[in-house]
Amino acid sequence: MKWKLTGRFLLSVVLIVLFVTLINIVALFSMLIAGKPIFQSHQLNxxxxxxxxxxxxxxxxxxxxxxxxxxxxxxxxxxxxxxxxxxxxxxxxxxxxxxxxxxxxxxxxxxxxxxxxxxxxxxxxxxxxxxxxxxxxxxxDRSIGRYVFTYNDENILNQFKTGSIFFMTINGIVALFIGYLFSKRLTKPLNDLIIGIRRLANNEYIMYDPKGVYKDVFYNMNYLSNRLKDNEKERRKLDQMKEEWISNISHDVKTPLASIQGYAEIMKDKDYEFSLEEMREYAEIIEKKALYMRDIIEDLNLATRLKNRELVLNKKIMNIVSMLRNIVIDTLNDSSYSDRNIEFHCSDEIINIDGDEVLLRRAIHNLIYNAIVHNDENVKIIVNVEKKERINIRIEDHGKGIKEEELERIFDRYYRGTNTGESHKGSGLGMAIANDIIGAHGGEIKVDSMIGCGTIIDIQI
Structure with missing residues (x-):
């Protein structure tokens, strides 16, 4: 693109010089022919x-x-x-x-x-x-002639000066005119581009016909316009998701908060006499609701820090096999999931990795939790880890599967799948947090799923 523009400007200058030179030659030759017919094409001297x-x-x-x-x-x-x-x-x-x-x-x-x-x-x-x-x-012979003339050096010098000024003036006018034509041809597309940029700044998406010396510029303007248009669509969709997410979070927070407030009001009512067993039951409910709200707040905080790359990884050498086994055991020890069928397999008992144990535990837990809440109680979940060129962690189930349109958005912030039950609500940031944590460790997550056949989550670190 740079050389095309430079070449066009250079060509313009060369053409102007050649055109002016040609005019001078034609003018001089015409004067000579008009003054001396001896220069006409006749072979006899x-x-x-x-x-x-x-x-x-x-x-x-x-x-x-x-x-x-x-x-x-x-x-x-x-x-x-x-x-x-x-x-x-x-x-x-x-x-x-x-x-x-x-x-x-x-x-x-x-x-x-x-x-x-x-x-x-x-x-x-x-x-x-x-x-x-x-x-x-x-x-x-009419074509043969001879003219005898006298001259004065001073008169010739004056005529030369006058002629030079005349020719310079004519040349200047011609050069300006030709330069104006070329400049107009070169600057008009630039004016269109400037107007197009202003329109883009006002969210008016434009399309040009890529042609001429600025063809590449117009092509990239069209590309930019399409990208901005797509980004605007994505932003609006994200804003809508945020609004829905905020509405869901507000509802999810209000529910436990209402429970906490209700039990607290009952407990402080002087008209009621509660036994120690009832007080402990109410306290347990309040504690669960408070922990649920704490988890949501922690998700929000962690997601923000991961998105803004403000989280510093506390890396150390650890055995990823022991960590995964403990996650599976802790999940099964949770009374809510004690009846779930979760299997764990490993290729070696010791597979070391340099990573942040707290964050990796959080990411794997989120992925296993996602497999639990999206499937029925009788669905078996298999967690497998092995060392190849990289460390491969696989979380596999043969449950409901994920729709294709949901699969594309599974790692989007604020997105909740449609298969999540009412009893398993949360921040909607779990999968996005898991993806960001694995990415921060230089790894990647791939999800393969089919409706009615199940889901496979592959993690490469």
């Missing part, structure tokens, strides 16, 4: 012909004639000859017009040479042998 004709003149005693070859040359060139003695009297003539004088004074000889004394089509040239004879050769 009268001066040279007259000077060289002497070889055809034959002098014997007091008799002077021309050879047969000389006569042929005169006929071929439509010319005639008149030979004069030293005193200007005619000695010999061949094909000379009848009106030509037979004797000339020195002044008449000069006049004969300088001007067309015979007729307007005939130019007379002079030749001769010093101290012997001279001759006139007249050539009748």
């Amino acid at each position: 009268g001066e040279e012909f007259a000077r060289n004709f002497q070889r055809y003149i034959v002098v014997s005693d007091d008799n002077i004639v021309i050879s047969e070859d000389g006569k042929k040359e005169l006929i071929e060139n439509n010319a005639w000859i008149q030979i004069l003695s030293e005193n200007g009297s005619e000695i010999y003539r061949y094909k000379a017009p009848s009106g030509v004088q037979k004797k000339y004074t020195p002044l008449e000889i000069i006049q004969m040479y300088k001007y067309k004394e015979i007729d307007g089509d005939t130019t007379v040239f002079v030749g001769g042998e010093e101290n012997a004879y001279s001759y006139f050769i007249g050539i009748k």
